[in-house]
Amino acid sequence: MVTPGVTVHVVPDAPALADAAAEWLAQRIARTPALTVLVATGQTPMGMYAQLAERVRAGTLDCSGVTAVQLDEYAGLPEGDPRSLRAWMLRSFVTPLGVQTVVPLLDPAAFTGRLAALGGLDVAVLGLGPNGHVGFNEPPSGPDAPTREVALTPESLRSNAAYWSGLTVPTRAVTAGMDVILGARETLLLVSGAHKCAILSEALDGPETPLVPASFLRRTALTVLADRDARP
Ligand code: GLP
Secondary structure (H helix, E strand, O other): OOOOOEEEEEEOOHHHHHHHHHHHHHHHHHHOOOOEEEEOOOOOOHHHHHHHHHHHHHOOOOOOOOEEEEOEEEOOOOOOOOOOHHHHHHHHHHHHHOOOEEEOOOOHHHHHHHHHHHOOOOEEEEEOOOOOOEOOEOOOOOOOOOOEEEEOOHHHHHHHHOOOOOOOOOOEEEEOOHHHHHOOOEEEEEEOOHHHHHHHHHHHHOOOEOOEHHHHHHHOOEEEEEEOOOOO
């Protein structure tokens, strides 16, 4: 059972996912050059961002009018820490795409105010946490959960360890709230790999519940792009 505002596209594999996701966002940037985009880090969207960077290099896409909005950040990192998710967003999305404007996520109040002044998000590009989190809205997070600092769950600490070989994962993070994410005019959820299959099914086919924060994405104009391992 999938809700009416939700479109699910299943593609063969991760490279096809990158292509389809890049095309989805490129079309929107072509239509609305000043698009405001919430930008996930994590492994899943990296192929998509590389494809978009390729288009920018080829001169077929101009992202200079785009505003990139940070989705989440570890709390308490010193300046220049290699684990910074903002730094990851800058090197994977902002710099290679030639994006000129960034809304960083440092202080929740400043972030919320800046987003309101921008008129909210046009698009949210999201990955799916293995425990159903989006950003770092860990379970339980309801639809009204605001931008805030949270403690990471053991599951997120484990999954995030894959990003930082030899370094520890910070135990706390700041995340854009569910209220911000669900306020996006359109949402793209990218899901790849067999390890995401069960949680994607809970998010799309199970009840809406704070125990699976991604289940609330069905309230939005949601496009899910999944590979066959994640959505057989
Ligand atoms: C991480 C991040 C999310 C990310 C998700 C999926 O913990 N907080 O922003 O989208 O989990 O990550 P990945 O794409 O690496 O599977």
